[in-house]
Structure formats: C-alpha cells, structure tokens
Amino acid sequence: MPSELFFLLGPTASGKSEVAVIVALRTGAEIISLDSMLVYKGMDIGTAKPPAPLRQKVPHHLIDIAEPQEVFSLGRYVKEAKSKAAEISGKGKRPLFVGGSGLYLKGLLKGIFSGPPADWTLRKRLREEAEGSGSRALYERLKRIDPKAAKRINREDLRRIIRALEVYELTGKPISQLQTQFDREPAADAVLVCLARERSDLYQRIDERVERMFASQAGQAGLVDEVKGLLEQGNLSRSASQAVGYKETISYLEGKCDLAQAKTLIKRNTRRLVRRQLTWFRSFPQIKWLEVEKNETRESISQGVINLFDLQKTVE
Numbered sequence: 001m002p003s004e005l006f007f008l009l010g011p012t013a014s015g016k017s018e019v020a021v022i023v024a025l026r027t028g029a030e031i032i033s034l035d036s037m038l039v040y041k042g043m044d045i046g047t048a049k050p051p052a053p054l055r056q057k058v059p060h061h062l063i064d065i066a067e068p069q070e071v072f073s074l075g076r077y078v079k080e081a082k083s084k085a086a087e088i089s090g091k092g093k094r095p096l097f098v099g100g101s102g103l104y105l106k107g108l109l110k111g112i113f114s115g116p117p118a119d120w121t122l123r124k125r126l127r128e129e130a131e132g133s134g135s136r137a138l139y140e141r142l143k144r145i146d147p148k149a150a151k152r153i154n155r156e157d158l159r160r161i162i163r164a165l166e167v168y169e170l171t172g173k174p175i176s177q178l179q180t181q182f183d184r185e186p187a188a189d190a191v192l193v194c195l196a197r198e199r200s201d202l203y204q205r206i207d208e209r210v211e212r213m214f215a216s217q218a219g220q221a222g223l224v225d226e227v228k229g230l231l232e233q234g235n236l237s238r239s240a241s242q243a244v245g246y247k248e249t250i251s252y253l254e255g256k257c258d259l260a261q262a263k264t265l266i267k268r269n270t271r272r273l274v275r276r277q278l279t280w281f282r283s284f285p286q287i288k289w290l291e292v293e294k295n296e297t298r299e300s301i302s303q304g305v306i307n308l309f310d311l312q313k314t315v316e
Contacts, residue, residue: 004094004189004191005085005095005097005108005189005190005191006029006094006095006096006097006191006193006309006311007034007096007097007098007105007190007191007192007193008020008023008096008097008098008193008195008305009034009098009099009100009105009192009193009194009195009281009287010100010194010195010196011100011195011202011273011274011277011278011281012048012100012206012270012273012274012277013048013202013205013206013209013270013274014100014195014196014197014202014205014292015195015197015205015292015298015301016098016099016100016195017048017050017054017098018054018298019195019298019301019302019305020058020096020098021050021054021057021058022298022299022302023096023302023305023306023309024058024096025057025058026302026306027094027096027306027309027311028092028093028094029058029088029093029094029095029096030058030059030060030061030088030093030094030095030096031058031059031060031061031096031097031098032060032061032062032081032084032085032088032095032096032097032098033060033061033062033063033097033098033099034081034097034098034099034100034101034104034105034108035047035099035100035101035104036072036077036101036103036104036239037240037243038062038063038064038099039062039063039064039065039066039072039077040064040066040067040068040072040240041064041065041066041067041068042068042226042229042230042233043068043226043230043240043243043246044226045213045221045222045223045226045245046213046223046226046227046243046244046245046246046249047243047245048209048213049063050063061084061088062077062080062081062084065080068230068233068236068237068240069233069234069235069236069237069240070237071237071238071239072237072239074103074104074107074112075107075112077104077107078104078107078108078112081097081104081108082108085097094311100277102276102277102279102280102281102283103280105192105280105284106280106283109190109284115167115171115175115178116166116167116170116171118166119166119170120238122166122169122170123162123166126138126162126165126166127158127162130158130162135155135156135158135161136155138158138161138162138165139153139155139161141165142161142164142165145165145168145174146164146168146174146175146176146177148174148176149164149174149175149176150164152176152283154275154276154279156272156275156276157276157279163175190286191288191308191309191310192284192286192287192288193287193288193289193290193305193308193309194281194287194288194289194290195290195292195301195305196289196290196291196292197292197294198294201294202274203271206267206270206271206274207267210245210263210266210267210270211263213245213266214259214263223245223249224249224252224253224259227246227249227250227253228253230246231250231253236250244266244269244270244273245266245270247269248262248265248266248269249262249266251265288308290304290305290308292304
C-alpha cells in the first residue's frame with residue numbers, strides 16, 4: 001500500500017459520505033469504501049449507499065463488487081483495498097478510506113486473524129442459547145475461558161462473542177492467544193479522523209434516516225420493495241441477510257412483525273451498531289476526533305477533517 005493512508009471514520013448516520021466527497025475534491029483524493037455492506041450490489045437503501053450524483057463527482061471504489069447471495073470475506077476486502085490504494089497512489093491521487101467498519105479497519109492496519117472457518121451449525125446453537133438465556137450468559141462464559149478477549153469485546157456484540165466461543169470450541173485455544181497479529185501497532189503513517197456527534201443528535205439522524213428508507217419518493221422504491229427484489233433473485237448470504245435494516249425487513253415480509261415494529265427494531269439495532277462502531281474506533285488511540293455541531297455545514301466539517309489530516313487545499 002502507499003506510504004501514507006487517510007481514513008475518514010464515523011458511526012452510521014454521522015454524515016461521512018457527503019463530507020468525504022468535499023474532502024476528496026479539495027485534496028485530490030479518490031474514495032475507497034470501508035464498509036462491509038456497501039460491497040453488495042442492489043443493497044442501496046438499507047445501507048445508505050452514496051447516491052449516484054455523489055459518486056459521479058469523485059471516484060468511489062469497493063462498492064457494488066459482490067452479489068448479495070455470496071459471502072464477502074475480510075480477507076478479500078483487505079486484498080482488494082490494498083491493491084486499489086496502490087493503484088490510486090500510482091495515478092498521483094490520494095487514497096481516502098471512508099466508512100464505519102472497525103473490523104475492516106483493523107484488518108487493513110493490523111492484519112487478518114487466520115482462525116478456523118465458520119462452523120454454521122455451532123454458531124446456530126450458540127445463537128439459540130443467546131436467545132434462550134440472553135447474550136450476557138455467553139459473555140460470562142467467554143470471561144471464564146478467555147478474559148483477555150472478553151475485555152476487548154463489548155458485552156452487547158453478540159457476533160464477536162459467538163466467534164470467540166466458536167474458535168475456542170473448535171481449537172481448544174482462546175481466540176486472544178491466536179490473534180497475536182492484532183497486538184502489533186498499526187502503521188504510524190495512517191492518519192485516522194473520526195466524526196463525533198452528540199448522542200442525541202446521532203439518534204435523531206438515525207430515526208430520520210430509517211423513516212426515509214421506507215418512503216417511496218420520486219418514483220424510487222422504498223426499502224420493502226428493495227428487499228423484495230433482492231429475495232426474488234435468491235436467498236441473501238448470511239452476512240447480507242443479517243445487515244441492519246435487511247434482517248428486520250425480511251422478518252416483516254415473513255409476517256413475523258408489522259411495519260411499525262420493523263422500523264422500531266431497525267432504529268434500536270442501528271443504535272446498538274453505533275455503540276459497537278464507537279467501541280472499535282476507541283481501540284485505536286491515534287484516532288483524531290472531530291466534534292461536529294448539530295447544524296454545522298458540510299463545508300465546515302470538511303475543512304475540519306482536512307485540517308486534522310494536515311493537508312493543503314487543492315483546486316476543486
């Protein structure tokens with residue numbers, strides 16, 4: 001990869017996409033998505049994928065590169081992201097990573113954990129245990145067998161708790177013992193800036209975004225129609241079908257909840273996602289936090305990002 005890397009981070013609904021385009025235009029950058037769901041074609045509304053007009057202003061990479069029926073791995077992302085960053089740098093441009101996936105960020109900067117492949121039968125059993133006795137019970141089990149991993153993992157992050165327990169059951173070794181590559185420090189030339197909003201402001205933005213997702217406007221379908229169309233093409237992969245917004249809408253289409261309940265669940269689960277994202281970001285002590293006011297303009301936020309990147313403004 002290039003010797004200097006720039007990351008514009010932020011939790012869901014923090015306003016990264018619009019700000020990133022302005023930053024890229026002013027600094028001669030191209031954008032590389034750092035999002036685990038934007039890779040999927042057709043998953044546009046529920047992922048709040050940057051709209052076409054924004055993507056036409058500045059090249060965006062690693063968006064719409066996988067079918068929603070296939071599993072997209074961390075390893076594939078890291079390989080393609082490094083290749084794309086080198087390509088952009090070779091053109092005399094800056095690669096600007098933009099997104100909220102802490103796992104992808106960690107994979108890029110600290111390496112990939114080469115653990116055992118997923119055992120979906122085991123994961124299903126652990127998930128059923130969590131549904132029966134609560135995720136707290138699984139977390140307490142993890143604390144007993146791998147206190148180091150439990151310290152790193154948020155007690156609400158069921159996916160990572162299950163993965164840690166899965167690795168232990170399959171290998172007999174704590175995942176923290178196997179993740180030695182994650183203990184090394186990331187490259188010193190990686191500049192990380194994260195947008196930070198007041199929690200109440202962020203939650204309001206989430207609520208408004210969810211309502212927009214279900215609204216059909218200007219001839220464009222809402223999230224329900226998008227998910228219907230995706231399911232008509234075939235079952236979504238496990239990762240795609242578990243994405244916030246899609247999982248709950250699928251439940252609605254299967255008659256497991258009504259539309260109002262689906263919206264409520266999406267809002268709740270998005271807030272939980274935000275908390276997990278922030279936990280990931282806080283694990284990188286070199287992150288520079290940019291406090292964003294509720295009504296601050298995108299231009300002002302963008303200039304704040306550029307200042308923290310310590311980059312000079314170029315011709316737009």
